[in-house]
Amino acid sequence: xxxxxxxxxxxxxxxxxxxxxxxxxxxxxxxxxxxxxxxxxxxxxxxxxxxxxxxxxxxxxxxxxxxxxxxxxxxxxxxxxxxxxxxxxxxxxxxxxxxxxxxxxxxxxxxxxxxxxxxxxxxxxxxxxxxxxxxxxxxxxxxxxxxxxxxxxxxxxxxxxxxxxxxxxxxxxxxxxxxxxxxx
Numbered sequence: 013x014x015x016x017x018x019x020x021x022x023x024x025x026x027x028x029x030x031x032x033x034x035x036x037x038x039x040x041x042x043x044x045x046x047x048x049x050x051x052x053x054x055x056x057x058x059x060x061x062x063x064x065x066x067x068x069x070x071x072x073x074x075x076x077x078x079x080x081x082x083x084x085x086x087x088x089x090x091x092x093x094x095x096x097x098x099x100x101x102x103x104x105x106x107x108x109x110x111x112x113x114x115x116x117x118x119x120x121x122x123x124x125x126x127x128x129x130x131x132x133x134x135x136x137x138x139x140x141x142x143x144x145x146x147x148x149x150x151x152x153x154x155x156x157x158x159x160x161x162x163x164x165x166x167x168x169x170x171x172x173x174x175x176x177x178x179x180x181x182x183x184x185x186x187x188x189x190x191x192x193x194x195x196x
Contacts, residue, residue, distance in 0.1 A: 013048050013145060016152045024156065029168045033155045033175065040179055044148065047185065050192050051145050054138035063135075065095040072101045074112035099135035107140050107191075108184035109147075111177060137191035144184055151175045 024034060037044065069076065069087060076089040094100070103109075106119045113119065123129075154163045154171035163171065178184045 013149060026156065029172060030156060033172055036175065043179065043185060047141055047144050047188065051138060051141035054134055054141065057134055058138055063097045066098050068094050068096045068101045070094045070100065073104050073109050075110065097132065097135050098129065099132055100139050102131060103136055103139035103143060106187065108187040109143060111183065114182065133195045137188065137195055140188040140191050144178060144188055147178065
């Protein structure tokens with residue numbers, strides 16, 4: 013993230029998509045700095061205690077959870093499973109990623125099926141910020157380094173829309189801030 017911030021300070025140039033992205037970044041620079049700072053702060057807290065590792069999907073957003081015939085649930089996209097605290101996957105539920113699973117009814121149904129679980133609120137807040145940071149970095153690559161990311165103009169425009177969606181009211185950034193406020 014800091015690499016891109018340095019590039020912006022040193023004067024990144026580009027087409028209209030890049031210019032809109034830079035204007036958006038400038039408008040949200042303070043909030044982006046807050047996301048980075050808080051993810052580092054929460055990471056340092058988590059490093060001071062031993063994690064409870066479990067198998068995690070690592071990308072269990074709504075696009076990877078399918079409901080088929082007879083309400084049969086399938087989780088797809090198992091290309092990068094990891095051992096991590098359960099909050100690594102649970103951060104998607106109510107976390108604003110893709111603006112899915114944000115309604116309290118959806119969350120209640122999920123946890124009804126998931127069962128009782130002690131959730132580490134610090135880890136949950138950390139993983140929400142970590143996901144935003146990773147998404148922003150991937151979107152920077154897509155929009156600014158189009159040759160490296162092999163992105164078309166349409167793909168770059170979609171990246172711009174995704175970047176904006178992170179910062180909408182009740183979006184992923186706002187929800188991460190709420191998670192942080194709950195533990196501080």
